[in-house]
Amino acid sequence: MSTTTNTTTRRLTMAQAISEATAQEMERDPRVFVMGEDIGKYGGIFSATTGLLDKFGPDRVMDTPISETGFMGAALGAAADGLRPISELMFVDFFGVCFDQIYNHIAKNHYMSGGACKYPLVITTGIGGGYNDAAQHSQCLYSIFAHVPGLKVVVPSNAYDAKGLMTSAIRDDNPVVFLYHKGIMGLSWMSYFEGSTNEVPEAQYTIPFGQARVVREGTDVTIVTLSQMVHKSVLAAEKLAAEGISVEIVDLRTLVPLDRASVLDSVAKTGRLLVADEDYLSYGLSGEIAALIAENIDTLRLKAPVRRLAVPDIPIPFSRPLEQFAIPQVDNIAASVRSLMTFKLD
Amino acid sequence: MSTTTNTTTRRLTMAQAISEATAQEMERDPRVFVMGEDIGKYGGIFSATTGLLDKFGPDRVMDTPISETGFMGAALGAAADGLRPISELMFVDFFGVCFDQIYNHIAKNHYMSGGACKYPLVITTGIGGGYNDAAQHSQCLYSIFAHVPGLKVVVPSNAYDAKGLMTSAIRDDNPVVFLYHKGIMGLSWMSYFEGSTNEVPEAQYTIPFGQARVVREGTDVTIVTLSQMVHKSVLAAEKLAAEGISVEIVDLRTLVPLDRASVLDSVAKTGRLLVADEDYLSYGLSGEIAALIAENIDTLRLKAPVRRLAVPDIPIPFSRPLEQFAIPQVDNIAASVRSLMTFKLD
């Protein structure tokens, strides 16, 4: 699954792990370069590129103007011409100013060329709320990237996964969108869930796309989740364990490709599913996972209807009590699991 | 449900119905105006604004530069300042050049202002494939507009509905995205499904949002669908009726608000659901509808797992045999319904 040779590990934050993966791949492959806003001197607003400018200089670590269409288009052109750009969209919330380049061109050109042209590039971007950044800086939106064909979509939940997935992303010959939740980057200026900072091998390794990870085994209820919500789910599961409810947590890790088998396997075992998501509720990720169950009810023995927790189709409000209400919290997860346990369909 | 006074009706194409609704509302309300590319002299590439320039002159029917961010932003500003713009995005496929204005501002400003500001505007746009316009001009994408909160999303399937829904859209104090499928506009230069051209009252009337329409009653299988796919579903249902399979067809008409009750009522009756959609399969509309079933399996007595037909997560290919394969056709719908009939869960 992962190909580690050197076995030295250190505790890294997710930001450090992403930047290390990038640096190691830049050393290995001179075609790799990074561009984006404030990714040079500043080291990336969310520290995903910290240290790279010093190591590789301004030709390979390029601060850009605030011209996302310009530099996403340039990433496409450079990839078509043999380079392997990593292009940062500072907040995923800004995708609307440049999504045409991403979804109509970067995602489709390989297909429209009948496979003749390749576009190996990575788009990194910060997602998520919880620190009162309001409606234009707190979204997840990964399901939009996953909805349009031609993009691989990676959403890591911890440093170990982030390093391996980032290395895979850079080596992939396809466009990959790599979405990191700000609240698990381990920034010194934002509170975060500690589980996201973990042991990371020094050596390079890859984690293949399309393999979900069972974070915690359990028998009563499956929580399918990803990104920061993995950590909230773990905390909920710990509470619930004390109450005698055994929760299995599946971290999707990538949305495209999607590891449908792992979801189905887990639900086959538990018979109960909660999807815990930080994106908007309707027409997105939580629906897709729930749909998977609906499509397989002939083989699954469900003990309860599927439940979804997500942002209830409202913009993310600024004010603390409102934002806490809008974004599913540990207690909401626990309560949803408990309510699932009240059913006995079978 | 609809408020008709004058009872004269004529057969209109959907394009004529939309343009008539707009003209009548422009007569009634001097704040309404239309802008977009080629909507003036040309009358709209898909004829949604035909005749308006002659009736209302260039001040109220404004051809714009190819600056979608510019004029969508201007629509917002004009709406904030008391006007009621109708702003056309020629093909929905172009949303990526201007989605920031739409989803971060037009959709959210009312919320972020705590209700203090209103943005009454309509975005009209053409969707759909089937005439070999390839990957950048054939998409549906309505689920993306429905995923982000703050936009009402209307997707009519015929002229009668289009007129009533368009009138409601213009009168609504919220931003409404009105997506018309090119293949049911009744254009003289594109083959279309005839059911979309129907009897339309001359007088103004409104159709409320959030009310699906049962297009055809049936007892064996429910097809939940919308837009052009309604007509394909009807043709499939006719074939299937000859085989003794009774199909009920639910036309969603609006995605936001979504008429969940009508879907559940129909599936409660038939026990079998096919979602027939022309958007991409994953992370979209078909998942949302299927999820609704997964969330309600405790009260529904399903006879079969849910099935979804949609574009199988590939860009829309140009070549006829490829495009026909990519977009669900009447035969695919019929085959899916037949396969649903092979299950006997219960």
Next chain:
Amino acid sequence: MEATSEQLLWMYEKMIEIREYEETMVKVYLEGKLPPKIQKGLAFDIGAGPVPGEMHLAAGQEPVAVGVCAHLRRDDTVVGAHRPHHFAIAKDVDLNAMTAEMYGKVTGLGRGKGGHMHLFDPAVKFSCGGIVGAGAPQACGAALAAKKRGTDQVAVAFFGEGAANQGAFHEALNLAALWKLPVIFIVEDNKYGISVEKSASTSIASNADRAVAYGMPGVLVEQNDAVAVFEAAGAAVARARRGEGPTLIEVKTDRYFGHFQGDPETYRPKDEAKALRQHDPIPALGALLRARDLLDDDADTTLRARVSERVGAAYDFGRNSPYPEPEDALLHVFAD
């Protein structure tokens, strides 16, 4: 167009109000964000304290706000960006409600839903937002509305020099010139877009030179000076009100604080901000007022006391107002 005594005094008082507002915010914002009250291991917690989230302050940039807004009426539109306080204050946005908004209180402009980057006050036609460049087309829309009504309101879009490289800038300027809209585009050149210097983002020295590309007048105000801005803006607003179309103005100004509070500012020389304060536009305007006998120590003291009271009252109002109920989050997605 020369500023009247009244206008000069108004600008002076507003600049002081803005400065005091921002300097108060520096302190309020830090409350609760530093160790030991926050998560162990953190140096700072952006989500903690009474005013959480991002905070972009405009101290040093007062002249552009007051110099322009001195020409505006309540029914003229202003669209600001992510660094909006100086514009909001100069446009006479309700200071209490604005402050309550940053505290996330139900008495706020947006009932706590918007926060500091998203301030909406329809009473004075003020709005702003967090997406760089997005305001420029929106101001065109307000100008279009005035033109359609046949009334003489104007609209102003304020944004940074970094925003002038966003596509929205180009589309808006073309639209404004093409349709001869009564709109004024003001670029605040504070030399940085976050950490990126203008020379690393912009292919020419002055955005005023970009006006040619649209056939509109382009004006460069080289001093961070309220009177200089006032003069340039006066001509542009008058032109717009006369129905002669848009103007682009770039003003060189100074950002005293970091891009946002908490910015380590490692990208700029350590003493740069200090050096900039040597050319503080507030004492400069004060000196002018004194030279013209429009101000003396007493008047200055009175004026500053008045400002302090206003600002203090606003912060008190914000702090003491109640939070919205959590479930209020579900309200206002749609107007009914």
Next chain:
Amino acid sequence: MEATSEQLLWMYEKMIEIREYEETMVKVYLEGKLPPKIQKGLAFDIGAGPVPGEMHLAAGQEPVAVGVCAHLRRDDTVVGAHRPHHFAIAKDVDLNAMTAEMYGKVTGLGRGKGGHMHLFDPAVKFSCGGIVGAGAPQACGAALAAKKRGTDQVAVAFFGEGAANQGAFHEALNLAALWKLPVIFIVEDNKYGISVEKSASTSIASNADRAVAYGMPGVLVEQNDAVAVFEAAGAAVARARRGEGPTLIEVKTDRYFGHFQGDPETYRPKDEAKALRQHDPIPALGALLRARDLLDDDADTTLRARVSERVGAAYDFGRNSPYPEPEDALLHVFAD
């Protein structure tokens, strides 16, 4: 930079090839699209016939394609737009595979997946796409790649005057000038963006004047003439190869057909297209060649026969090639 005899003859032959290609397409495209073979009630069926879908032809616009591409090598990049045939032919895209692509055949450049607006030929670094303005930043990327490699390839983005009002134009030009990229932006001013006249879309008369906004040279070519384009492009390409950065060129040209085939063209005077043909650039270049003794009747006949054979062979190849299998639609979403 003066064109050599060889270059003049090359441009002449390529222009004839483009013209013949487009005029052949007019007929091929109409096959199967008219009554009585189509759905009752329709006047035309865009989705019918051997070459379905939209079709944007470039007859009349040959000079801009050949005048620029005469300076390009196989390893220089060209990014076209939705009206791409003239550029593709001038860039030596494989004519058979290109034609097969429009027929939707498996032998096409994109195995039938792209169609006429989406032609990709990596052998000559050609690509194009259906989104107005989107090619400009992409050309910057190819230029950036050359610059990073330290090689002297250039990249050219071709787009219409309508596209010059899209935000992507602005962002790309700023980026190119800022980073001194070897890229040439060519605006084809054919007076219309679909039905909208340039004066209704663009706030100034010439996009060449927008170059100032980026500090790059701006050149206006006022004649729809291959030699005039050749000269302007020659200087720009040489400049780019020398590492001196980008150039913006606008060429006034003429669109002989509708925006797309089937366009009722009610927005332009009935005889406009006919009048434009009075200034056909092909006989004009032929006359020049004859005046210089580079061409006579015999040579012209030979050359035209050669072109006809090439074009005819391409259409035959397209028509006679097999369709892909329907399930091939599932291939090539991702490279493996």
